[in-house]
Amino acid sequence: MSVDAVVFDIGNVLLEWRPERHYDATIGPGRRRALFEEVDLHTMNDRIDRGADFRATVMDTAAAHPEWADEIRMWHDDWLKLAGPEIPHSTRLLRALRTAGVPVFALSNFGIGTFAIAEPEYPFLAEFDRHYISGHMGLAKPDAEIYAAMEADCGIPPARLLFTDDRADNIETAAARGWQTHRFDAPQAWADRLVAEGLLDTRAAA
Known part of the structure; x- marks a missing residue:
């Protein structure tokens, strides 16, 4: 055909598209593994991919997990380092x-x-x-x-x-x-x- x-x-x-790589480089592999086990960042990103507001979705997730707030905000602030x-x-x-x-x-x-x-x-x-x-x-x-x-x-x-x-x-x-x-x-x-x-x-x- x-x-x-x-x-x-x-x-x-x-x-x-390997967000884990940037997190490994910035917070270390061990802390990154703990973050990704405790907070489902890829599901958060799926909501963004379906039309949810990028900044609001990330900031709401950070607010819901204050112990990881700085690291979660990196998904927004460092996004061009995640994608590429x-x-x-x-x-x-x-x-x-x-x-x-x-x-x-x-x-x-x-x-x-x-x-x-x-x-x-x-x-x-x-x-x-x-x-x-x-x-x-x-x-x-x-x-x-x-x-x-x-x-x-x-x-x-x-x-x-x-x-x-x-x-x-x-x-x-x-x-x-x-x-x-x-x-x-x-x-x-x-x-x-x-x-x-x-x-x-x-x-x-x-």
């Missing part, structure tokens, strides 16, 4: 597809406030033909509704979409809807898939 558009997740596909750096080979692939005339979409769990912070820092975020950002949509992966909303908006049959994401649950939902999928674990394997699909040649995919 040919591909009419390529759909990128952002976190850990185009932009590294970009993955250069992946961004080259995004740009190569656009040069080749292949439509490229973003389908990503990303908050309204966090995306607004990231866009000026990472120019590639403005280079998609269409953005489907969970915070703005009030929907998030892996729920089927966000995939259905994207299908309805772009008008491309599911079988003609090629989607890459690092999370198995997100890939499984897309595959169940008939999308072509690639579980992202390294840029080179993704480049190889794009070449195999005839979307890029080996030189463009380097």
Whole structure:
């Protein structure tokens, strides 16, 4: 089946997303493990990704856990150190597809406030033909509704979409809807898939 558009997740596909790494560097691995065991920061971030106010959500969580308040506020104050750096080979692939005339979409769990912070820092975020950002949509992966909303908006049959994401649950939902999928674990394997699909040649995919 040919591909009419390529759909990128952002976190850990185009932009590294490993908050634990920044916390390890700032408060130490042991204290970071204790924090993440006592406070579910990733669930807090899921609320932000579904449209909750970035600052208010973090500050409310800090207020609810005063013993960790300073560390929780880092999620807001140090956010650009949590999200990044970009993955250069992946961004080259995004740009190569656009040069080749292949439509490229973003389908990503990303908050309204966090995306607004990231866009000026990472120019590639403005280079998609269409953005489907969970915070703005009030929907998030892996729920089927966000995939259905994207299908309805772009008008491309599911079988003609090629989607890459690092999370198995997100890939499984897309595959169940008939999308072509690639579980992202390294840029080179993704480049190889794009070449195999005839979307890029080996030189463009380097």
